[in-house]
Amino acid sequence: MAEERVVGVGAGAAGFGGYDRGGGEPGGLATQDMVLNIGPQHPATHGVLRLRITLDGERIVGCEPIVGYMHRGVEKLFEVRDYRQIIVLANRHDWLSAFSSELGVVMAVERMLGMEVPERAVWARTLLAEMNRALNHLMFLGSYPIELGAITPIFYAFRERETLQQVMEEISGGRMHYMFNRVGGLKEDLPAGWLDRASAAVAAVRRRVPQIEDLIFGNEIFLARTRGVGTISPELISAYGVSGPIARASGVDFDLRRDEPYLAYPELAEEGVLRVTTGEDGDCHSRFGMLLEQVSVSLDLADACIARLRSLPQGPINQRLPKILKAPEGATYCWTENPLGINGYYLVSRGEKTPWRLKLRSASFNNIAVLPEVLRGCVVADMIAILGSMFFVVGDIDK
């Protein structure tokens, strides 16, 4: 007797309407698909993402991402914090791109206030955002090989991270949650001699990043594991709203830094420092390669920002704010190209000192949503390769 087993009822409520996997040919041997829970505690999920996977042998016939283990109700918390406090929350959902996420909030509030940010602050913000991007990508350049079983590159990646983190720490006091943005500029001026140290750090990282590439990128096994695996078509990208390096690896030429410029990016794009690279294949290999290229672009941008900051005359780096900061009534949508993709804040204010609503659109949520489409038909080992190449942060999914 064939045995039918309904899987996927529960969180996410998948499995409605008779999900008819399992069972075999009528009259044949009774077979049963195996349900494997990857996570919430699993080394490959970087935290508490859970994938409920239905296996036929080692082949995946169904996958359902179950999110929300880390849900902190951040959007609701935004509503009871004033605009200074919101920055603290905003840099926590994606802990690898804290500076870039802070940026979205302050830019939204500045736009509502019609506030002009001093030029030095604009360039310093661009510099820090790009260093943050490099930091974020270096993390994934190290952790992805580990998921494929190569344990060495992460130590090289962390050496570079440490170099960059030191200058970030010197300026902000934080190693991950910088909390350096303020409405109207930055918290403090740059310390004396910091630009030299930052430029030395950028140079050191630029010199050593090729080592990571040499270690893993051309490796035969790495190629066999990643090439042609987990291909995402541009149609799928737009269907699910996937963004950032993953989208660009599939050939979707979209980068907010160029297409809806903010900070100092228009000038950098004109100078030709800001290059938007796109891949073609959309597989794990091109996604990993995308990170490598973006790191080198980020370092170029950082250098350009440092050069500009050196030439700018002395001046303020922030605006004097009133004791009680109130955004005028209205709404705005501010989106930035975060390291992992598009990060958007939809800010609705009723003229009070807290937002009436602050909707957060985070990159990882959409990037993960596409997983079931990509994973179907893969083997378990590919699942790890694909999951790792989606470059997500669980806090950014669950908010």
Next chain:
Amino acid sequence: MIVQALGVRTVDDLSEFGTDPWWLSLIKAVLIFVFLLLLTLFNIWFERRVVARMQHRAGPNKNGPFGLLQSLADAMKLMLKEDIMVKAADRLLYVLAPVISVIMAFLAFAVIPFGPVVDVPFTDRQTPLQLTDLPVGVLFVIAVASVGIYGIVLGGWASGSTYSLLGGMRSTAQVISYEVAMSLALVAVFLYAGSLSTSEIVNAQQRLWYALILLPSFIIFWVSMVGETNRAPFDMPEAEGELVAGYFTEYSSMKFAMFFLAEYINMVTVSAVATTLFLGGWRAPWPLSLWDGANAGYWPVLWFLAKVMMFMFVFVWLRGTLPRVRYDQFMALGWKVLIPVALLWTVAVATIRAMTLDGGLDRRVLVGGALVAVLLFLLLSIVGERAPKEEPEAEEQPFDPFAGGYPVPPMPGQRLPRPEPAGVVPGGAQPDQEDDTARRSATEEGD
């Protein structure tokens, strides 16, 4: 020259063995046991230090001189851990599995020669530095290694966990495939040595190591011994990123320690087998062999250990360098590359041996024959390439907006149907417009 060096023996001369009194055998057995335990402790430390050097780290360096006692401390810690028995486990097999693993790992060393016949200190006896030898010594090693895999398979099955089951399953397939390649690689050695006994094979390599004359066998054996021991890059049964810890996910305390111990002893065992069969066993390497005393007394133990440690270093090196091969790619490598190559090589070796033994065929004929064979092979591989399959056209599929129970977007090949009027108030687009105007006014105000 080769032929002279490899005179065929038909009868194994194992008269040195089986003459030890019981106490000498006991001492030897205990020494091997202690040696393996100590070597395991050393190897764990060695691996951690070497990998650390490759990764800009220090590695364990606090406990004992150079951190040498670190693995001893870890072993003590493991013993004191809580021993967890999973509810879904098959109790008997769950306990038996690590025991099988570890016993089989120790057993294989009984036939590994550490050195030549030596004087036993404080007596006037002489004895070979080897517990015992059999006319089929190498077969014994292979057999014991196969039984050892039962530990992994049963452990995976008895744990009652999906990860363990997948790990055990992978291990079964992996070992079955790689045992074939491994054994085939050894056939050439047997043909040349004319014996299956380990001590005889070492004796047959007095002039030339088999690693040099039987290079393909050596390479195949090396690859498959990494696969056989579940080490990176072939560590699929315990693939950390995928299966958490594979077959020993549910094990803790001493039972886990036994699997751990078995893995490291197995590494030493295959290294020792490789040393014995291909690198001249305990015989001193070339510059040292010029010294007459190098192959006498207890010195050979040192050469033997050095060779084994060289293999161990490569194990560690591989782990520090390579990512994990995917399971099916690994199987493809085994069945489609290693086994056919090993088969061909075995046939070639057998042919060459038969011809040279029967009184001399010209070398030029052999070379010519090999050339023809290579050409044929190339020709076949060119002709054999199939035209790429045509990809089926993507058909338009019906679109179910609630496939799987939650809203999904249309996929490539699917079209979004015209939305049917839902049970909501018409004009759902209005708030958007309001927001838009609000946003515009806000920015205008700002400007």
